[in-house]
Amino acid sequence: MPDRTYDFVLFGATGFAGGLTADYLARHLPAGARWALAGRNPAKLRAARDRLAEAHPDGAHVELFEADATDADALREVAESTRVVITTVGPYLEHGEPLVAACAAAGTDYVDLTGEPEFVDRMYLAHHATAVRTGARIVHACGFDSVPHDLGALFTRRQLPDDVAVTIRGVVRSNAMVSGGTFHSALGQFARVRQMRRAMKERNEAEPRPEGRRARAKSDRPRRDRNLGLWLLPLPTIDPFIVQRSAAARADYGPDFTYTHYAGVKNPATIAVAAVGFTALMGAAQVPPLRRLLASRLPRGEGPSQQRRARSWFTVDFIGEADGRTVRTRVGGGDPGYTETAKMLGEAAMCLAYDDNPPTAGQVTTATAMGENLTRRLINAGITFSVLDPVTGKPGLSRR
Numbered sequence: 001m002p003d004r005t006y007d008f009v010l011f012g013a014t015g016f017a018g019g020l021t022a023d024y025l026a027r028h029l030p031a032g033a034r035w036a037l038a039g040r041n042p043a044k045l046r047a048a049r050d051r052l053a054e055a056h057p058d059g060a061h062v063e064l065f066e067a068d069a070t071d072a073d074a075l076r077e078v079a080e081s082t083r084v085v086i087t088t089v090g091p092y093l094e095h096g097e098p099l100v101a102a103c104a105a106a107g108t109d110y111v112d113l114t115g116e117p118e119f120v121d122r123m124y125l126a127h128h129a130t131a132v133r134t135g136a137r138i139v140h141a142c143g144f145d146s147v148p149h150d151l152g153a154l155f156t157r158r159q160l161p162d163d164v165a166v167t168i169r170g171v172v173r174s175n176a177m178v179s180g181g182t183f184h185s186a187l188g189q190f191a192r193v194r195q196m197r198r199a200m201k202e203r204n205e206a207e208p209r210p211e212g213r214r215a216r217a218k219s220d221r222p223r224r225d226r227n228l229g230l231w232l233l234p235l236p237t238i239d240p241f242i243v244q245r246s247a248a249a250r251a252d253y254g255p256d257f258t259y260t261h262y263a264g265v266k267n268p269a270t271i272a273v274a275a276v277g278f279t280a281l282m283g284a285a286q287v288p289p290l291r292r293l294l295a296s297r298l299p300r301g302e303g304p305s306q307q308r309r310a311r312s313w314f315t316v317d318f319i320g321e322a323d324g325r326t327v328r329t330r331v332g333g334g335d336p337g338y339t340e341t342a343k344m345l346g347e348a349a350m351c352l353a354y355d356d357n358p359p360t361a362g363q364v365t366t367a368t369a370m371g372e373n374l375t376r377r378l379i380n381a382g383i384t385f386s387v388l389d390p391v392t393g394k395p396g397l398s399r400r
Contacts, residue, residue, distance in 0.1 A: 004080075004081060004082055004083050005034065005081045005082065006035055006036050006063075006081055006082040006083070007029075007033050007034050007035055007082065007084065007353050008029075008033070008035040008036075008082060008083070008084050008085075008086055008349055008353065009035065009038050009081065009082040009084075009085050009086070010022055010025065010035065010036070010038065010086045010087075011038045011039060011069075011085070011086065011087040011088065011089050012087055012088030013037040013045070013048045013088075014039055014041065014044040014045065014047070014048050015089070016180070016302055016303040016338070017088045017113065017338060017341065017342065018088035018089070019048065019051070020338055020339065020341075020342035021086065021342040021345050021346055022037065022048065022052060022062075023052070023056075023342070024342045024343055024345075024346040025346050025349075026055070026056035026058065026059050026062075027056060028346060028347075028381075029350070030354070035062060036062060036065050036081075036082070037049060037063075037064055038064075038065035038066075039067065040066065040067065040068040042064070045064045045065075045066070046064065049062050049064060065081075069095045069096075069098060069099065070098060071098075072098055072101075075101075075102040076105070076106065078102065079099075079102040079103045079105070079106035079108045080106045080108070082108060083108065083109060083352075083353050084108070084109045084110070084111065084349045084352050084353050085102075085103050085108055085109070085110045086346075087111075087112045087113075088112070088113050090112075090113065090114060090116075090184070090185055091116065091119075091188050092112060092116050092119045093116050093118060093119040093122075093185075093189075093192075096119055096123075097119075097122070097123065100123050100126075100127055100138060101126070101127055101130075103131075103136055103138065104127040104131040104134065104136050104138060105134065106134065107131075107134035107135045107136045108136055109136060109137045109138075109352045109353070110136065110137070110138045110139065111142040111345060111348050111349050111352065112139075112141075112345075113141070113143040113341060113345060114140050114141055114145070114238075115141060115146070115182060115185060115186075115237060115238045115239075116185050116188070116238070117196055117199075117200065118189060118192060118195055118196040118200075119140075120140045120141070120238065120241075120363075121196075121199040121202070121203040122199050123140070123363060124203050124207065124363045125199070125202055125203055125206060128363040129362070131361055131362045131363060132361045132362040134361075135361045136361060136362075137352060137360055137361060137362070137369050138362065138363040138364070139348065139352070139363075139364060139365065139366060140363070141238060141239075141242055142344060142345045142348040142366060143341035143342075143344050144314070144336040144340065144341045144344070145237065145238055145239060146237075146238055146239040146242040146243070146365075147344045147348070147366055147374070148314070148316045148331040148333075148336075148344075148383075149172075149239040149240075149243055149261065149331075150239070150243055150246055150365055150366050150367045151366060151371075151375050151378070152170060152316050152330075152331040152385070153168055153170060153243045153246070153247075153259060153318065154250075154253075154367045154372075154375070155318075155331070155375060155385050156168050156318040156320040156327060156329045157247075157252070157253055157254070157320065158252075159320065159327040159329065160320050160321075160322040160325060160327060161322055161323050161325065162252070162254065163255060164254060164255070164256075164322045164323040165255065165256035165258075165322065165323075166253070166254050166256070166257050166258070166320060166321070166322040167257075167258045167259075167260075167320070167322070168257075168258070168259050168318055168319065168321075169225075169232075169259070169260045169261070169262065169318070170239070170240075170243075170259065170260075170261050170316050170318050171228055171230065171232060171262045171264040171317045171318075172235065172263050172264065172314070172316050173230075173263070173314065173317075174312070174313065174314035174315070174336055175311070175312055175313060176309075176312035176313070176314060176336050176337050177303075177304050177308070177312070177337065178337060180303065182337060183295070187281075187285050187291055187294060187295055190282050190285035190286075191286060193282075209248065210248045210249075210251075213248075213251065213253075213255050213256070213257075214255070214256045214257070215244050215245075215247035215253065216244060216257070216258045217240035217241055217259050217261070218240075218260050219260070220232075220234055220260050221234070222234065222271045224268075225264070225319070227319050227326070227328065227391075228319070228393070229266075230264035230265060230266060231264070231265050231267070231268045231270070231271055232262040232263070232264060233262055233263045233264075233265060233270075233271050233274055234260075234261070234262055235261050235263050237261065239261050240260065240261040242365050242366075243259045243261075243367075244259060245365050245368070246365045246366075246367035246368050247259070249364065249365070249367075250367065250368060250371075254322075264317065303337075304335075304338070309334070309335035309338055309339050310334070310335070312334060312335035312336070312337075313332070313333070313334055313335070314332065314334075314335075314336035314340070315331070315332040316330065316331045316332070317329070317330050317388075318330070319390075326390045327387065327390060328387070328388040328389070328390045328393065329385070329386060329387050329388060330384070330385075330386045330388055331383065331384065331385055331386075332383070332384045332386070333382065333383040333384065334382075340383065343378070343381055343382075343383070344378065344383075347374060347377040347378055347381055348366060348374055350377070351370045351373050351377055352369065352370065355373040355377075356373070357369060357370050357371075357373055358371065
C-alpha cells in the first residue's frame, strides 16, 4: 500500500498492554517506519508520546490521531491512512466491531489481542466477506491468546509425516498473573454463554469446510499424561478453535487433524479446586452486581510491576502422534499476559506490514496469514520453539 501515510496505527497506547506494545514497537521498528497512536483522549495520547520520547529517541516523532471507538468517520479516516491497525482496546465485544468494520472496508490489515470467541465469530459473520473483497487480513488473537498455541501446533505438525492422520495435544503451564483485560473479557463471555453458542452455531453453518480433509478441536476429560508427568485439565479458551481453523485452512496439516487443549498441573487436587472455582465464577458472572464486584478486583488497564513480570514464565508442551510416531515440542517464554503478549502483537503487525506472506484475505489466523514468517520473528525475539525427546523431555533441537 504505497499510498498509505502510516505503516501502523496503534489504538490503546494509553492503557497498560497498549503501552507495552508501544514500547516494543519503538524499540524494534525498522528505521524509517511511520506510525501513530490513536485514541479518544488527546491529553492521554500526548502523555503516552511524551513517555515514549523519554525512553526512545524516535518516540517524539510518533504522530497522534484523535478517534473514538464509536466514531465511524474517524475510524474510517484512521483505517484509510495506514497499512496495519493494532488495537489493545477491550473487551472487544463492547468496543471492537466499528474498528474491524473500518479496516475490512478500507482493505487495511488488523491485529488485536482478543480471546473472546463470540466476538471473533460475530466479526467473521459480519465482515469476513468484505475483507476478502478488499484484501484486508483480519487477524484476531495475536497475543498469548493464541499465538503460542497456533504456531506451536504448526511447528509440531511439521515434525510429523505428511498425508497421515495427526493428533496433537497442547498443555499450558505458567506462573504469571492473569491480565485485567483477559479477566474482564472472560467475565463478559461467562455472562453470555447462550449468545456465544449461538454465534458459534451461526458461524459453523456459514463457514465452508475443507474439501476431502477434516480438522477438529476436541474436548476431553481430566486425565494423567504419562508423557509429561502431569495431570491435564481441559481449558475452555479460544485457542483450540484458532488451531482448528488454521488446520482447516492449510492443506499441509494433512487429511485428518485433531487438536485438544489443556492446562497441566502436578497435583490432582488442583483439578478439583479449579473445577469448583470455575463453576463459582460462571455462576457469579450471571449476576450483574457480583460480576461488577469481581471485575473491580482486577481493573482493566493495570498490570504487575516490571519485577513481577521478570519472574513470570510460560511453556506450552505439544505431544504429536501420527502413523505410530510420537514427537514432543515446546514453545516457551517470559511473562505471557503482558511482556510476551506485547512482543507477539508487535511482531505480528510487523510481519503483516513487511514480510512476504502467503496470499490471504478475510478473517484469518496467525498460522494462516503469517505462519513460518511469524515463527521466525518470534524465535529471533527470544521465544523458544524446541523439539524435545518424547521420553525424557530434554531438548533435542532448540530454536531461538
